[in-house]
Structures are given as structure tokens and as C-alpha cells.
Amino acid sequence: MPLTNWSDILDKILPDECVEQVICNQFVEPLLEALGFNAQERRPQFKTGNGADKVDFAVRYNKDSDIFSKSQINPYLLVEVKARATGAGNKINLAEGTPQYLAARQQIKKYLLAPKCQTAQWGIITNGVHIQLFRRHGRIVIPATNNEIIKKDNITDIVTQIKNLIENPPKALTISVYNNKGGVGKTTTTINLAAILKKQQKKVLLVDFDSQRDLTKSLKLEVGSVSLFDCLTDKNLDVRRSIVPFSPIGKKGKPVHLFDVIPSDIRMEQLTDNNVTATIQKGSARLRDLLKNFVYDYDYIIIDCPTQWIFFSQSSIYASDVVLIPTKHNGSTSLYNAARVIKDFIPEVKKARNDGGPMALSIFFNGEKITDPQLKVTNAEIEKIIKEYGINLLPYYWPKATPGNVDKTIFSIPSYATVANAAFSHVPAVLLNSTVEQHYLGFAKEYFLYG
Amino acid sequence: MGKFDDIGKLMYLPLEEIKTDGQSYESDFIISAAAEAVLQAGGRNWIPIIVKEISDNNYLVVSNYFIYAVAQKAELERVWCIVIESDEKSIEQAKILARETIPKVNLSVATRETILAALRYLISEPGSALKGVDPVIAANKISEAKRETWSNFNPITTLRCGITKGKKLDALSKVFFLSQPKPSEPPPPAPEIISIKRASRDEIFSHLSYLSKYKIGGFEAIDPDQAADVIFTASKSKWKSLNPISKLECGIDTAKIKTLKTVFSL
Incomplete structure (x- = not known):
């Protein structure tokens, strides 16, 4: 295939081109060609199956006799195209954080989750000025690249990066369960989420990256033949050998494998020692490299990390696609700390990672049942937080809000005595109690599972 | 929605030409204060009443009953209304948008x-x-x-x-x-059996309609109108049973003749 002459292509597009179709023809078609999709593998104005919605392009590699442009089923990648300016001449600015960017991002998410796009794993938004790739995993749509400004000298790199990603799609979604405030049920959430995902036939790996070892202890596990702690410093060790299976005794009296765990090492406490930290090359970025070994094996990798913003939690979030933030409705500190995670910590990591991730998920309540008056107080508190930290925080607290309407529903998992008792029997509560199971199933469907 | 009707239009209609079959249930305070607010704007209600046209110069409130009540309280001579399509779906939609009905x-x-x-x-x-x-x-x-x-x-x-x-x-x-139709109530008693040879076209039609409407013996698949025409116009003088009907190609096959006998004789 001849190299695409991007310089020529970019020169030909007017800086304030206001016709979307021109961007489609002059930029997106060559882009898709360069990504390896020929004309028979593309379909413009693809009907997503959600009302009259149409996405500008859907593409998929042809399989044998199944020609995508003809069959128009099971797309793999969607592209939503914008013009560079409106008809009136105003710039359409797709830079991160602009209303137009947020709207376009919302749009590609909606398309990726539409009935006829269930097989679509990737989405691109572009106007020939900016371009960003998104990845879809179940119900989650996350940035897979930075929102790049297209220039003549970086377009080839951007295309190569996108091509590499879509040709080697990772299987796993890596989740950190984190709140800067303690006692919000991080470990309980991690264990039960893992168990319910397993019940939905997902392959799950848990990582206990907390020196307190709560997760490891509550599942009654010991470090595997290699410790993750050693892997951090010693590059010659095989991190796969740090995995231990969690197989509690099932109803028939035989062990049943539920999920895999990388237990925490008691020596991790030494990491507060400066000399030890200095031996970890790449610092907080090291864990991500280690966990990359597993992204093609598991459906979900869930990391339980400690409360404070220290090496362990920084590493976990750096290694994650998304951050799940448990809060307590009756603890305003946990709500405020969630805002710090979203507003300060995650952007800090995002800047360092330079690939669009990680992304915060909307908060949820973990704990006692909420009474109506309590809920009022909590919502008033959230309103204050949003006032203080900015309106962009709203979707993280009230994800059901839509333009012009604020539905204040926040997902909540009520706590039951069985959840606490389960810790003593070293079995996830969802396996012991069907009510708890239903709550976590609802939780998994709300956040992660499609359909 | 055309040149020759008022559908979709904002109209300034005489209040006395507007009737209502529904009510708003607000306190007198709200109604009086709202009427005052309208009067202060020179009697202009910025949010219109939703009406449908019953006949010329004759309207019925279908939504925004509250504003109708306010207009009455303010004793307006004319009131701003939107005339909408008079089918049930449009009226239902208007009520949903006005928060008078909960969507299902x-x-x-x-x-x-x-x-x-x-x-x-x-x-x-x-x-x-x-x-x-x-x-x-x-x-x-x-x-x-x-x-x-x-x-x-x-x-x-x-x-x-x-x-x-x-x-x-x-x-x-x-x-x-639920989209599934509720289990149909037992059909009303069948009409009296009549002679197919002597029956009028309308009688044949009404008897077939009964079978079709209550889905008896698979007759829901039959178009009673068309079948009635065919049966009525067929030459029946030589018939010795109802069986020849199955050859008329009106959808009634031999299997359905038995059911047919519950409402027709020769």
C-alpha cells in the first residue's frame, strides 16, 4: 500500500471548512484506508439501531464472504465526524473540555452502546483538527489515546498508534477501587464485584496493592511463588507466578475456582523506606508495565489500593483504565475526597500517562440504607461540592443528569450484616446471600456489563 | 396541518368558545395569583392552553387545564391557545408534556x-x-x-x-x-343463525364481523367486508350445504365451515 500523503491531504482542507461531508471525503476516508479498511469495509451513515441515529462511518474487516459494506452488521470501529467550523463561521473546537468536545464524546458513547453496534470496540471523533480514539468495554467507553491536535508532522504517528491499538485490542478493563477517604468499603466492593463478574462468566484478576493486606487476608490467601513486591524491583522475575487462584469450597464440598488474585506482601510496608522506593525504576508507572502482561488474558483486572495518595494508590491509578470511587452518603468527607480524586489526582496521572486515561467513574454509595431526609442533606452537600469544584463534576455525582434536567439518582449498594459476616467465612458475600447478589449484579450492570 | 385549518397554530380564541372536560386542582391562592400575573401583562397568557377543535368556533381544552382555570378567573375575553391534532395520541402526548399524565x-x-x-x-x-x-x-x-x-x-x-x-x-x-393484549373477555352471545341464501349483504357482513372481531375459529384472518361481498353475490340457489363457500376463494376454507355454521344456515 502506498504511503498516504498526509501533507497533501491536510493542505487541501480549508482551515474553517464548514461542511462535514468534505472532512469525511478528504480526511476520514484516507484515514480509514490508512488504518487498513478498504472501501468495501466501510459504511457511511451507518444506522446504529437507536431511533434514527446514524454514525458517520462504521467499519469492519471483511470475513470471507461477509462484505461489511453489503451486510452492514457487526461493526468494529465507528467514526463521528464534525466540521471545522459552523456554517456561520464559528470554529468547532474539539479541544478537551469544550462543550463541543463533551457533546461529541457523549455522541460517540451513545453510538458505541447502540443496539446494532454491540460488536463495536472502538470509536473515533475528529474534525480534521483534533482526533481522539475511544475504546469500549462492556458499558464503559474510555479514551484510548490523547485528544491530539493533527499536524503534518504527527499525523503518521497518530495513525500508527490508532492502528496498533485496534489491531491488538486488549481484553481487560483495569479498574482501581479508590477513595482518598478510608472506610468506604473498597475491599468489600472489590471482592464482591469480582465474584459477581465471575457469575456472569467473566475472567477476573484481583490485585491487592495495599500493604494492609485486607483483601489477601479476607480471602485467606498467601503470596504466590513470586511476590509482586519483588517484581517491582526485579525485572527478571515472571509476574505471572505471583498469581494465586481463589477457589473456595463449593456446595459439593470441592473447591470451585472463582477468580485469580495477586496477593499483597507484608514486606510492602517497607516501601515507605526511601531506599527501597529508589530501586523501583519508573516508580509509580512500574505496576502498569507489570499488569500489561495480563490484559489479553482477563476480562477484568481490579486493583484494591490504600486510602492515601501514596506510591501504592498512585501506581494503581496509573495502571488503570477507570477509577471506581466508593463513597458514604452519610460521610461528607468521602464525598469531598471523591472530588479531589476526580479533580486533582486523576488529572495528575492522566497528564503523566499521556494516553487519554485513566477516567473516573461516577461515584456510588456503599453502606447503610438511605432515608429521604438523609438523602436531602447529601444532595445539598453535593450541590456545594459542584459549586466549589465546578460544573464539570456534575456527571460524576449525578450521572443521570441530562441537558436541562438534573436527575439526582446515585447508585447505592446497601450494606447487610451478611456482607460483614462474609469476611469471617472468607467467601464473597454475593455467594452467600441472594439479596446481596442481586445488589452487586445491579451494580455490575449499571457500571460495567452491557445488556 | 395545512393552510385551511388551525392545527399547530397559536390562536387568540374567545374564551366562551372553549369548553373543558377536565379540571385543574390548584389552590385558590395559586389560581388567583396567576390570574393577577396574567392581567398585569395586559391579559396575555404567555403559556397557551392546548385545545382541539370540535366544530367551527367550538373548542375543547385537552391540556394545560390550569391555564384555562386562570383565564376563567381573570375573566379574559380571549385567550392564547394552541390547536392540536384531535387524535388520542396527540392529546396524550400534550398531556404528558404538560405533566398532566404520567407516560407509560x-x-x-x-x-x-x-x-x-x-x-x-x-x-x-x-x-x-x-x-x-x-x-x-x-x-x-x-x-x-x-x-x-x-x-x-x-x-x-x-x-x-x-x-x-x-x-x-x-x-x-x-x-x-404490556403490549400483549389482555386475555379477551368471553365474546358476547353469537347472533341468531340466519339463512345464508336469504340474508342481505349487511347481515352476512355483520355475522362475519362477529366471528372476525372475537377471533372465533380463525376468522380473524378473514376480511369480513370482502368475504361478505363474495358470498352475497355468489349464485347460491343450487347449494345443498355451506360447503361451496370454501370454493369462493374468500379465505374461508373447509375447516372454517364448521364455525360458519354457528351463525349461518343454508
Whole structure:
């Protein structure tokens, strides 16, 4: 295939081109060609199956006799195209954080989750000025690249990066369960989420990256033949050998494998020692490299990390696609700390990672049942937080809000005595109690599972 | 919606030409204060009443009853109205948008998310009969049940999701309906048997319509209008039974003749 002459292509597009179709023809078609999709593998104005919605392009590699442009089923990648300016001449600015960017991002998410796009794993938004790739995993749509400004000298790199990603799609979604405030049920959430995902036939790996070892202890596990702690410093060790299976005794009296765990090492406490930290090359970025070994094996990798913003939690979030933030409705500190995670910590990591991730998920309540008056107080508190930290925080607290309407529903998992008792029997509560199971199933469907 | 009618238009109509079949239930304070606000604007109501046209110069309020009440209180001579299509669907939609009616979703096909949102709405209503029901659990169980086959909400009581027969189950009909037709009531007694040779075209039609309407013996597939024409015009003098009808190609085959005999004789 001849190299695409991007310089020529970019020169030909007017800086304030206001016709979307021109961007489609002059930029997106060559882009898709360069990504390896020929004309028979593309379909413009693809009907997503959600009302009259149409996405500008859907593409998929042809399989044998199944020609995508003809069959128009099971797309793999969607592209939503914008013009560079409106008809009136105003710039359409797709830079991160602009209303137009947020709207376009919302749009590609909606398309990726539409009935006829269930097989679509990737989405691109572009106007020939900016371009960003998104990845879809179940119900989650996350940035897979930075929102790049297209220039003549970086377009080839951007295309190569996108091509590499879509040709080697990772299987796993890596989740950190984190709140800067303690006692919000991080470990309980991690264990039960893992168990319910397993019940939905997902392959799950848990990582206990907390020196307190709560997760490891509550599942009654010991470090595997290699410790993750050693892997951090010693590059010659095989991190796969740090995995231990969690197989509690099932109803028939035989062990049943539920999920895999990388237990925490008691020596991790030494990491507060400066000399030890200095031996970890790449610092907080090291864990991500280690966990990359597993992204093609598991459906979900869930990391339980400690409360404070220290090496362990920084590493976990750096290694994650998304951050799940448990809060307590009756603890305003946990709500405020969630805002710090979203507003300060995650952007800090995002800047360092330079690939669009990680992304915060909307908060949820973990704990006692909420009474109506309590809920009022909590919502008033959230309103204050949003006032203080900015309106962009709203979707993280009230994800059901839509333009012009604020539905204040926040997902909540009520706590039951069985959840606490389960810790003593070293079995996830969802396996012991069907009510708890239903709550976590609802939780998994709300956040992660499609359909 | 055309040049020669007022549908979709904002009209300034004489209040006396507008009747209402519904009411608003506001306190006198709200009505009086709202009337005052309208009068202060020179009698202009910026939010229109929604009406349909019954006949020339004759309108019926179908939505925004509150504004009608305010206009009455303010003793306006004319009031700003939007004339809408008079079919049930349009009126229903207007009432939904005016928050006078709660929209309903089809529980046979609704997504889990929709069911969850609807249950959350019901439970959050003040004095809700569903208080204590957990919306997440109920939504899980309902969405996983075989809803397409339900003809009523009763199967929900067997799902063990806290929704029991009585007030709780009844509350669901506020937001849900089922696309499956309710089991048809027993059909009314069949019309008296008449002689097919002597029957008028209308009599044949009405007898066939009965079978078709109540879906007796597969007659719902028959077009009574067309079949009545065919049977009426056929030369029947030499018939010795009803069997020749099966050869008229009006959709009534030999299998249906038996059913036909319940309403026709020779």
C-alpha cells in the first residue's frame, strides 16, 4: 500500500471548512484506508439501531464472504465526524473540555452502546483538527489515546498508534477501587464485584496493592511463588507466578475456582523506606508495565489500593483504565475526597500517562440504607461540592443528569450484616446471600456489563 | 396541518368558545395569583392552553387545564391557545408534556435501565405503595423474566422481588403497560343463525364481523367486508350445504365451515 500523503491531504482542507461531508471525503476516508479498511469495509451513515441515529462511518474487516459494506452488521470501529467550523463561521473546537468536545464524546458513547453496534470496540471523533480514539468495554467507553491536535508532522504517528491499538485490542478493563477517604468499603466492593463478574462468566484478576493486606487476608490467601513486591524491583522475575487462584469450597464440598488474585506482601510496608522506593525504576508507572502482561488474558483486572495518595494508590491509578470511587452518603468527607480524586489526582496521572486515561467513574454509595431526609442533606452537600469544584463534576455525582434536567439518582449498594459476616467465612458475600447478589449484579450492570 | 385549518397554530380564541372536560386542582391562592400575573401583562397568557377543535368556533381544552382555570378567573375575553391534532395520541402526548399524565412504557420490551428508572420514579413518589421495594433487585428480576408472554402483571408477584399482589402490584400500572393484549373477555352471545341464501349483504357482513372481531375459529384472518361481498353475490340457489363457500376463494376454507355454521344456515 502506498504511503498516504498526509501533507497533501491536510493542505487541501480549508482551515474553517464548514461542511462535514468534505472532512469525511478528504480526511476520514484516507484515514480509514490508512488504518487498513478498504472501501468495501466501510459504511457511511451507518444506522446504529437507536431511533434514527446514524454514525458517520462504521467499519469492519471483511470475513470471507461477509462484505461489511453489503451486510452492514457487526461493526468494529465507528467514526463521528464534525466540521471545522459552523456554517456561520464559528470554529468547532474539539479541544478537551469544550462543550463541543463533551457533546461529541457523549455522541460517540451513545453510538458505541447502540443496539446494532454491540460488536463495536472502538470509536473515533475528529474534525480534521483534533482526533481522539475511544475504546469500549462492556458499558464503559474510555479514551484510548490523547485528544491530539493533527499536524503534518504527527499525523503518521497518530495513525500508527490508532492502528496498533485496534489491531491488538486488549481484553481487560483495569479498574482501581479508590477513595482518598478510608472506610468506604473498597475491599468489600472489590471482592464482591469480582465474584459477581465471575457469575456472569467473566475472567477476573484481583490485585491487592495495599500493604494492609485486607483483601489477601479476607480471602485467606498467601503470596504466590513470586511476590509482586519483588517484581517491582526485579525485572527478571515472571509476574505471572505471583498469581494465586481463589477457589473456595463449593456446595459439593470441592473447591470451585472463582477468580485469580495477586496477593499483597507484608514486606510492602517497607516501601515507605526511601531506599527501597529508589530501586523501583519508573516508580509509580512500574505496576502498569507489570499488569500489561495480563490484559489479553482477563476480562477484568481490579486493583484494591490504600486510602492515601501514596506510591501504592498512585501506581494503581496509573495502571488503570477507570477509577471506581466508593463513597458514604452519610460521610461528607468521602464525598469531598471523591472530588479531589476526580479533580486533582486523576488529572495528575492522566497528564503523566499521556494516553487519554485513566477516567473516573461516577461515584456510588456503599453502606447503610438511605432515608429521604438523609438523602436531602447529601444532595445539598453535593450541590456545594459542584459549586466549589465546578460544573464539570456534575456527571460524576449525578450521572443521570441530562441537558436541562438534573436527575439526582446515585447508585447505592446497601450494606447487610451478611456482607460483614462474609469476611469471617472468607467467601464473597454475593455467594452467600441472594439479596446481596442481586445488589452487586445491579451494580455490575449499571457500571460495567452491557445488556 | 395545512393552510385551511388551525392545527399547530397559536390562536387568540374567545374564551366562551372553549369548553373543558377536565379540571385543574390548584389552590385558590395559586389560581388567583396567576390570574393577577396574567392581567398585569395586559391579559396575555404567555403559556397557551392546548385545545382541539370540535366544530367551527367550538373548542375543547385537552391540556394545560390550569391555564384555562386562570383565564376563567381573570375573566379574559380571549385567550392564547394552541390547536392540536384531535387524535388520542396527540392529546396524550400534550398531556404528558404538560405533566398532566404520567407516560407509560411497555414492560414487555422495556430495557432493564428503563424498568429501573421507572421503578425508582414510582418509589420516590410521596406515599408510594412501593415503599420498601428495592428498585435494583426488582429491575433485575423483572428484566430477566419472560415478560413477552405476560398478559398481566401477576407473574411479578412470583419473582420474589418485594412486589406483592394488591396495592404494590397495582401501582405498577401507573408507568407500565404490556403490549400483549389482555386475555379477551368471553365474546358476547353469537347472533341468531340466519339463512345464508336469504340474508342481505349487511347481515352476512355483520355475522362475519362477529366471528372476525372475537377471533372465533380463525376468522380473524378473514376480511369480513370482502368475504361478505363474495358470498352475497355468489349464485347460491343450487347449494345443498355451506360447503361451496370454501370454493369462493374468500379465505374461508373447509375447516372454517364448521364455525360458519354457528351463525349461518343454508
